[in-house]
Amino acid sequence: MSSELVFYIAMALFLISVFGLFVSADIVSVFIAYQLMAAAAIINFLNFSVYMEIGQLWIKVFLIIGLLTIYLMVFAVFFYIYSNTEMLERKTIIKDYRLFRLRKSDWWGEDNI
């Protein structure tokens, strides 16, 4: 398989993840989209590491540290949602998250709290 084709596959994964982020309202789908984005990055890293002179070790270190930090962030947010919010609030976050929302309260005037 050529390097170019692998790169296209990685970018396709990335585009699917972006589509998922815009379309889904469920937090689980959003996190799956983040996983796809991370998977695309992993494929790119490994793909380019074969051909680049930069040093395999440097790329592997970046890959491991990058993945660890992203998973740490995901874990921290999940932990916050499950430990610090009431059941009702939690349901709102889990089922009602959108990356882009064209709501009047966000653009024009006050949101009711």
Next chain:
Amino acid sequence: MGSISDIIERLDPYTGIIVLAFAVLITIFAGFSKNNGIRISIIIINALAYAAAFYLIIYSFVEYGPRDGFLASVSLPELILSCIILFIGLNVLLFISISRFSDDSFIRIVILLTFSLIPVLSLIMADNMIFIFTAFALAILSIFTLISSLDKEIAGSGEAIGKFGIRTILPAALIFLGSSVLIGAGGAKNLSGYGSIESAADPLLLISAIVFACALYLYFFLYPFQGPYLKMARRISGGAVSVLWFLYMPAGIIMLIKFNRFFNIFIEENNIYAFIIITVFAFINLFGAGIGAIRAMSLKRILSMFLLFEIGTIVLIRSAGSTDIISSCFTGYYDLTVLIIILIVFLPLQLLIMLLEENTGKDIIAGASGLIYKNAYIGICTIIFFLWWIAANIYIFPFEKFISRSGLMSYGPHGLVLFIGYIMALLLMAANIFRVILVFFKKLPEMGEAKKYAVPRIFYAYISVFVMLALSVLILIIIGKMDIGQDHIKIWGSSFDIINSGN
């Protein structure tokens, strides 16, 4: 003495970070103490640690000069940014001490604050892509943890903070993906390895630049992705707002300054499509913030819009950089100026919000009615800040070029669009400020005898320092002793080229 200098030299440029790490270590021993004496001593220890880090960073730079290593590089811009971040840390510590001193988890909050300064300082000096990414992601993580700890007991903020947290993962994930594509474009380990205009022809480099730009755009919660930021800013307490405005936003500006040279490869191409896209997004932000602030009733929300407007000017400066109005090399210089403007104006205004919340129990703008009668000094200072802010925004954008040169068309249709659009956005923002000032003078019939707000003396001292700072800058510019140009700051005849000093 010699051995101390030797230790500092060995630790350079990480001395400031190590001092902060020691402060965290000492603070951990205080645990969850409810003793007021211990809490005060913890505040003092951490404030001293910030001051010591401040001193050591300057001392190391003066003594050993700029450093350029495998992981980090330190030159004058990094020194200035480090000092700004430590100054912010000191201010946020003050805000948190005022608002959360009696909280059971106060010491934990102080630990998290000092801990979150460490990745931000690391981000400033980071030069290697691994270090930049890790510091950026850890800065986001620690700031999120700090905000969520500050507002743990406040009802209604949980949902907003949760959604904010989910969104903050996205910029980090995008930077990670962008870095993976960047490696394919040439294999350099740091961003300065991609500094030539010839690199712009590489499609991989272009893809990574677009991904990085999207990451930073989403990081700042700019329009039309502003929802979680605005909702959270309205719901969280004053201490958490100060973390959001003065740690989260500056960390993004620092990241932007890091990526400037990389973005400039594409901006310098003067591509018409790039100009159109950047300009459209810049105006969506400027007008979105202006229109949103008109109807908003919450003071926090209004100031959040104002802050988005200020970040929008950063986007507009990129747009101006893609034409001949300003040189794209100096966009980082404008970012630094915008950061300083945010600090001079918004730090004291944040204190005003906390003061109003304390006195009225709510942060709606109606709570500020008759402020000028209730506390004339604070009211006048606030008006000075607002007017200074508008004046500073007019001053930093290169208006004089349109006026002093052959006319409005001297930069072609691109320049004219930016000029007219920015003037209209500024007028909208001025209308917002006028509305807020009118409320200060509004005397409600039920007010009767104006009851003075209870203001601690430290508030007066704090606000006075910032007023003097703002006025001194204004006076120096008016009498011609200070000039903030496109590529330099000139004070009393001495010129400083900050951004290019390290190159």
